Amino acid sequence: MTPRPSVKQLLGRRDWLRLASAAGAGLTALAPDHVRAQQIGFDQQRTVADMLRGVAGGSSALKLGVSLTVTALADNGTLVPVSVQVPSPMSEQDHVTHIYLLSSRNPVMQVAAFVLGPWSGRAEISTRVRLAGSQQLLALGRLSSGECRYEVAEVIVTESACMDAS
Amino acid sequence: MSGARQLLVMAGWLLFGAGAFSQPPLLTRTLALDQLRSGLTFSGPDVQSLQADAFANPGLLWLARGESLWGQRVGPQNLSCQDCHGLKTGSMQGVAVQYPKLPTGSGSLINLEDQIRACRTQRQGVSDWGFESDGLLAMTLYVTEASKGLPLRLSPDPRLAVHLQAGASLFQRQQGQLNLSCAQCHDQQQGRRLYSDRLSQGQPNGYPVYRLEWQTLGSLERRLRSCYAGIRAESPPWGDPKMRQLALYLTWRGEGLPLEVPAVRK
Amino acid sequence: MNQGLARLQWPQNIVAGDVVKVRLLVQHPMHTGYQQDMQGSVIARNVLLWLTCTLGDQQVFRVEPSSGIAANPYFEFFVRARASADMVVRWQDDLGVVGKWQQRMVVVERQTPGP
Numbered sequence: 001m002t003p004r005p006s007v008k009q010l011l012g013r014r015d016w017l018r019l020a021s022a023a024g025a026g027l028t029a030l031a032p033d034h035v036r037a038q039q040i041g042f043d044q045q046r047t048v049a050d051m052l053r054g055v056a057g058g059s060s061a062l063k064l065g066v067s068l069t070v071t072a073l074a075d076n077g078t079l080v081p082v083s084v085q086v087p088s089p090m091s092e093q094d095h096v097t098h099i100y101l102l103s104s105r106n107p108v109m110q111v112a113a114f115v116l117g118p119w120s121g122r123a124e125i126s127t128r129v130r131l132a133g134s135q136q137l138l139a140l141g142r143l144s145s146g147e148c149r150y151e152v153a154e155v156i157v158t159e160s161a162c163m164d165a166s
Numbered sequence: 167m168s169g170a171r172q173l174l175v176m177a178g179w180l181l182f183g184a185g186a187f188s189q190p191p192l193l194t195r196t197l198a199l200d201q202l203r204s205g206l207t208f209s210g211p212d213v214q215s216l217q218a219d220a221f222a223n224p225g226l227l228w229l230a231r232g233e234s235l236w237g238q239r240v241g242p243q244n245l246s247c248q249d250c251h252g253l254k255t256g257s258m259q260g261v262a263v264q265y266p267k268l269p270t271g272s273g274s275l276i277n278l279e280d281q282i283r284a285c286r287t288q289r290q291g292v293s294d295w296g297f298e299s300d301g302l303l304a305m306t307l308y309v310t311e312a313s314k315g316l317p318l319r320l321s322p323d324p325r326l327a328v329h330l331q332a333g334a335s336l337f338q339r340q341q342g343q344l345n346l347s348c349a350q351c352h353d354q355q356q357g358r359r360l361y362s363d364r365l366s367q368g369q370p371n372g373y374p375v376y377r378l379e380w381q382t383l384g385s386l387e388r389r390l391r392s393c394y395a396g397i398r399a400e401s402p403p404w405g406d407p408k409m410r411q412l413a414l415y416l417t418w419r420g421e422g423l424p425l426e427v428p429a430v431r432k
Numbered sequence: 433m434n435q436g437l438a439r440l441q442w443p444q445n446i447v448a449g450d451v452v453k454v455r456l457l458v459q460h461p462m463h464t465g466y467q468q469d470m471q472g473s474v475i476a477r478n479v480l481l482w483l484t485c486t487l488g489d490q491q492v493f494r495v496e497p498s499s500g501i502a503a504n505p506y507f508e509f510f511v512r513a514r515a516s517a518d519m520v521v522r523w524q525d526d527l528g529v530v531g532k533w534q535q536r537m538v539v540v541e542r543q544t545p546g547p
Contacts, residue, residue: 075210075362076378076432079502103500107466111500114509119492121451121512128502160379160432161360164396221441224504227459231437381503382461
């Protein structure tokens with residue numbers, strides 16, 4: 001008895017490939033962050049718009065005034081110093097309430113959220129981050145008025161040459 | 167082997183051991199003493215500033231833990247390190263640079279970690295600190311800190327000669343799937359780039375080290391085992407005498423380099 | 433009573449009204465949940481969920497980190513000094529383990545020039 005034609009044979013190779021990759025992409029979209037990370041290619045990182053959308057009020061943020069200090073070339077992705085400063089009088093009426101650090105490539109987009117206030121005296125934080133490969137870092141400050149300001153920096157991360165799985 | 171032949175072999179070994187090694191044996195230095203450089207000089211500016219940071223050097227967390235462990239009374243006799251050794255600053259100065267060593271009477275080469283573990287089980291009568299445990303790392307770093315800035319120096323103990331030779335052989339031995347020896351990378355290619363990394367000389371003057379790759383503090387033994395993994399050779403088991411012999415050779419090879427505590431490396 | 437291990441630092445000789453930089457280093461592995469141990473088993477995710485600093489009775493700093501913060505987290509932030517008070521750092525991780533580190537911040541009155 002002749003075998004029944006498979007879906008693949010019925011569709012023809014090209015359409016089958018299109019369907020398979022669409023299904024795959026669809027599944028990818030549903031996959032949790034860390035699964036997606038493994039599938040993120042170099043040219044498929046989150047855009048600035050993606051990252052801004054991740055923070056309330058971010059979509060209307062202005063790229064203005066924020067200092068984001070990070071090395072342009074990190075020779076290790078496990079510990080990269082980052083500093084963010086948002087100019088502000090830090091008064092009761094006008095201060096920074098939050099600073100967010102966002103990653104274009106890490107499995108988890110929001111690296112950290114900092115809560116500040118007039119008691120801070122200065123809207124500046126420093127920390128050390130992990131970078132899962134070369135990517136863009138975005139720092140966003142939310143003001144007491146609700147407005148947001150941001151800055152972006154590109155970091156190239158080189159990997160260790162000797163893979164010793166230690 | 168016949169009885170007479172056995173006697174001859176034994177006599178040969180006795181002569182060999184008795185006379186020949188009042189000084190380090192027939193080892194030649196590929197890297198001359200004035201060519202020696204700490205791994206810090208091969209590190210990037212981020213790693214260098216991290217090590218230099220007197221507050222935020224991550225190794226300092228273990229140093230603080232070591233300090234509190236030094237004074238902690240434990241065991242059936244309620245003994246702390248301080249009870250026997252007094253303050254670390256006085257009693258432990260120069261101790262870390264004596265290791266690896268051969269304890270009096272025993273034939274087994276030990277490193278500082280082995281000594282600390284022995285003190286804990288035999289003198290304090292408490293459970294062993296396992297390899298790479300938080301307590302052992304903290305205490306090793308704390309004791310090593312008392313020798314900060316002191317130069318690596320091979321002990322003049324003549325019994326070390328045979329172990330030093332063994333360590334030298336290990337250093338020269340090509341092994342693993344990549345069929346590389348320590349010497350090929352760290353003697354011959356030191357200073358050159360492997361992709362974007364600079365190959366260091368593989369010096370032991372910064373241990374225990376906060377290694378960014380590990381994201382924690384770790385021992386020289388762990389680092390040596392990592393090297394074995396790196397050339398795709400089977401890592402010797404933890405506690406293997408070969409690792410201590412290799413460490414001894416590295417001490418001789420790095421003579422004069424000052425101890426860095428806590429060191430940070432990539 | 434301190435729980436866990438941290439280092440806290442600020443400048444000496446703080447005068448009331450100064451905006452001072454506080455440096456904080458906390459011992460925590462910040463396991464991402466993506467790495468494997470030497471036996472090949474995944475090391476379970478365990479990161480700090482939150483960390484706060486209170487100065488006296490005022491919360492002066494809060495951070496919600498993710499696995500993207502490096503192991504042994506390091507933070508710098510600023511605070512306006514008013515009067516001597518205890519700085520208390522508190523944190524909690526995925527396993528529910530809480531930490532606490534306390535240190536006294538000494539602040540002297542601002543000296544007004546005499547007649």
